[in-house]
Amino acid sequence: MGQNVFAPWTDPAAEPLIRFQNVTKRFGSFVAIDDLTLDIYEQEFFALLGPSGCGKTTLMRMLAGFENASEGRIELAGQDIDGIPPNKRAVNMMFQSYALFPHLSVWDNIAFGLRRDRMAKAEIDARVDEMLKLTRLESFARRKPHQISGGQRQRVALARSLAKAPKLLLLDEPLGALDKKLRQETQFELMDIQEKTGTTFVIVTHDQEEAMTVASRVAVMDHGRIIQVATPEEIYEGPNSVYVADFIGDVNLIEGRATASGEDGYSIEWAAGQPPLSAQSKRPFTDAQRCHLAVRPEKVAISHDRPEADNAVEGRVLDIAYLGNISTYHVELPSGLVIKAQAANTRRIARRDITWEDTVWLSWSASAAVMLAD
Amino acid sequence: MRRWVLIAVPYLWLLALFLVPFVIVFKISLSDVALARPPYIPQFSWDDGIWAFLRELDFENYIFLTTDSLYWKAYLSSLKIAVFSTFLTLLVGYPIAYGMARAPEEWRPTLMMLVILPFWTSFLIRVYSWMGILSQEGYLNQILMWTGIISTPLTILNTNTAVYVGIVYTYLPFMILPIYAALDRLDGSLIEAAEDLGCSRFQAFWLVTFPLSRNGVIAGSFLVFIPALGEFVIPSILGGSKTLMIGKVLWEEFFSNRDWPVASAVAVVLLLILVVPIVLFQRNQQRQAEAEQ
Numbered sequence: 133m134g135q136n137v138f139a140p141w142t143d144p145a146a147e148p149l150i151r152f153q154n155v156t157k158r159f160g161s162f163v164a165i166d167d168l169t170l171d172i173y174e175q176e177f178f179a180l181l182g183p184s185g186c187g188k189t190t191l192m193r194m195l196a197g198f199e200n201a202s203e204g205r206i207e208l209a210g211q212d213i214d215g216i217p218p219n220k221r222a223v224n225m226m227f228q229s230y231a232l233f234p235h236l237s238v239w240d241n242i243a244f245g246l247r248r249d250r251m252a253k254a255e256i257d258a259r260v261d262e263m264l265k266l267t268r269l270e271s272f273a274r275r276k277p278h279q280i281s282g283g284q285r286q287r288v289a290l291a292r293s294l295a296k297a298p299k300l301l302l303l304d305e306p307l308g309a310l311d312k313k314l315r316q317e318t319q320f321e322l323m324d325i326q327e328k329t330g331t332t333f334v335i336v337t338h339d340q341e342e343a344m345t346v347a348s349r350v351a352v353m354d355h356g357r358i359i360q361v362a363t364p365e366e367i368y369e370g371p372n373s374v375y376v377a378d379f380i381g382d383v384n385l386i387e388g389r390a391t392a393s394g395e396d397g398y399s400i401e402w403a404a405g406q407p408p409l410s411a412q413s414k415r416p417f418t419d420a421q422r423c424h425l426a427v428r429p430e431k432v433a434i435s436h437d438r439p440e441a442d443n444a445v446e447g448r449v450l451d452i453a454y455l456g457n458i459s460t461y462h463v464e465l466p467s468g469l470v471i472k473a474q475a476a477n478t479r480r481i482a483r484r485d486i487t488w489e490d491t492v493w494l495s496w497s498a499s500a501a502v503m504l505a506d
Numbered sequence: 507m508r509r510w511v512l513i514a515v516p517y518l519w520l521l522a523l524f525l526v527p528f529v530i531v532f533k534i535s536l537s538d539v540a541l542a543r544p545p546y547i548p549q550f551s552w553d554d555g556i557w558a559f560l561r562e563l564d565f566e567n568y569i570f571l572t573t574d575s576l577y578w579k580a581y582l583s584s585l586k587i588a589v590f591s592t593f594l595t596l597l598v599g600y601p602i603a604y605g606m607a608r609a610p611e612e613w614r615p616t617l618m619m620l621v622i623l624p625f626w627t628s629f630l631i632r633v634y635s636w637m638g639i640l641s642q643e644g645y646l647n648q649i650l651m652w653t654g655i656i657s658t659p660l661t662i663l664n665t666n667t668a669v670y671v672g673i674v675y676t677y678l679p680f681m682i683l684p685i686y687a688a689l690d691r692l693d694g695s696l697i698e699a700a701e702d703l704g705c706s707r708f709q710a711f712w713l714v715t716f717p718l719s720r721n722g723v724i725a726g727s728f729l730v731f732i733p734a735l736g737e738f739v740i741p742s743i744l745g746g747s748k749t750l751m752i753g754k755v756l757w758e759e760f761f762s763n764r765d766w767p768v769a770s771a772v773a774v775v776l777l778l779i780l781v782v783p784i785v786l787f788q789r790n791q792q793r794q795a796e797a798e799q
Contacts, residue, residue, distance in 0.1 A: 229693060
C-alpha cells in the first residue's frame, strides 16, 4: 500500500476538533448562519469559501469568541465553547487587516500573546526567535510594523497568531491585501507552516483558487448555509449543485431533460433538432427530469473536423481570450447558447488555425460532464 | 513668484501679530516707570538719536522681579494650578472622548456638536454663570442642601477649587477633541487582536488603546496647560484673594499699579516659561505627522 492519505473525515471513529451542531446566528432579524452542522478535524487545513455576506466570517468569529451562537452548540475538542471569552480560548486568529500593534516592534508584537500567559522571559525569547525563524523575519525583529512591506506584515501577523501554539488557527482572508504573485508564493508558505506546526487551520476566503490551493477540505457557503463540503478535487470534479459548479472555476451549464440509457448513463434532450447529449451520473434521475449538464471548459475539445466523441456540437467562434498558456474560445451554438472551450497553447500563435467566425466542433466525453438536478 | 507670496503670508502674519507686539512689550519692560502718558520713559525721539534712547534701557525691572517673592510665588502657583487642572481635565476628558469614539456612528456628529456648542456663548458669560452655580446660595449648594447631603452651605466660590472647576470646564473641549481624533482612528480589530491574544478588556485598554491615543493625550494636555498657565479671567472671577496666578498679578501691575514696565517684564518672563511647553507641543505634533506618513 502507498502512503496513508490524510482524510480523517472518512473515518467514522475520528473525533472532530470542532463540531458545529445545528448552529444558528441571528443579527436582529438577519440570519447570518442558518442551522449549520459541520465537523472539522485536527490538523486539517479547512477553507470556508463563499461570496461576501454568506456567513463565513461570522462562523469564524464564533470560533474566535467574538460572537456567540443564537442557537445550537459549538464544541472545541469536546468542550462547549459558548460564552467563553476570546482571551480564554486556545484559538488564535490572524486578522484580515493583520491588526499589528503599530506602537510595538515586530518582536514585541509576536511576544504580546506570550507575555499575557506570564511565561518566563527566557521561554518567551526562545519562542519568539523560533517564530521569527519560521516566518523568515529574523532581520526585521526590531522594526515597527510601518517600516516593513505588506508581505512581511502578513508574516508577522501569522507569527504572532502562531506564537501561542493554539489548537486552532483562524485566518480571515489572510492573503487579501497581497498582490497576485506574492499571494501565490505565500499560499505555499502557509501550507508548509501548517504542515510543520501541525496546527489546525481554518481559513476564510472568497478566492476559490486560494481555497483550492491550500485546503484539505473546502466548504462552499451561501446565505448562511453550507452547500457542499469536500476535498478540492471532489468540489471541482463533482459539484453537488449548480451553485457550487458555477462558483468554483469556469463552467458551461447546459439545461435539458434526462432519460435513462443503460447503467448510470443518461441521454439529455437539450435543444430541438439536435441529437441528445450523453452523460453519466451516480445520482439517479427520473425520466424527463429537468437537469443541468456542467462541463468544465478545459474538458471541451475544439476542432475543425467532426471528431469521434460521445458528444459533439457544431458552432461558430465568437471570441478568443488569449491567456498566454491557454486560450479560451467562446463558441456560439445555433441555439444561441455560448460554450467555452479551453485549449493549451502548445504552438506559437502564428501556427494556430482556429480564428474568429470559424465554424468549429466542440466535443467532450460522457464522463467529463456532471449532471446536476435543479 | 506665487510661491513666495504664499510663503510670505504666514511670515508677515507672524511679524505683524507676534514679533512687532513682542518687541514693543520687550522695549517697555526695559524702560522706567514715569508719571507720563504713556507711563514710561524713555520715549524715542529723532532729536536725541538712537544711542541716547538705547542707553536709557536696562534690565532693572527683571532684577526687581527676583527681589519681590510675590512674583516667583505667583509663577510657581500658576504652574501648580495649570499642571493640576490639566490633569483634572484629562481625567474628565478621556472618558468622554472614549465614549464618543465608541458611540454608534450616527450619534457621533451630535456628540461632537454638544462638545463644541458652549463655544457659541461668550466665554465671559459662561464663567460668570459659574458664580451663580458655585456661590453660597448658588444652585449647587441649594441642590446639596435640598437632598440633605450637607446642612451648611459649602464655600466654593472664591477658592482655588472654583478656579479648577472653571479651568476644567472652559478647556475641556481642547482636551476631548484631540483624544477623540486619536481614538476615532483606532482600528477596532486591534482591540479584538489583543483580546484574542489573551488580554482582558482592561488589559487591552492599557496595552493597546491608551498607548495608541498617547499623541492625542499629549496634544490635549498642552492645549489646556498653555492657556491655563497665563489664565487671568477665571482666577479673577472665580478665585479668591488667596488665589495667586501670574495672569492676575500681571493685570494688577498693569491696571491698578499702572507700572507698565514691570507688567511687561512679567509678561516676557511668562512667555519664556511658555516657550518650553510650546516647543514640546510642536515636536509632538511633528512626530505624529511623521508617524502617519
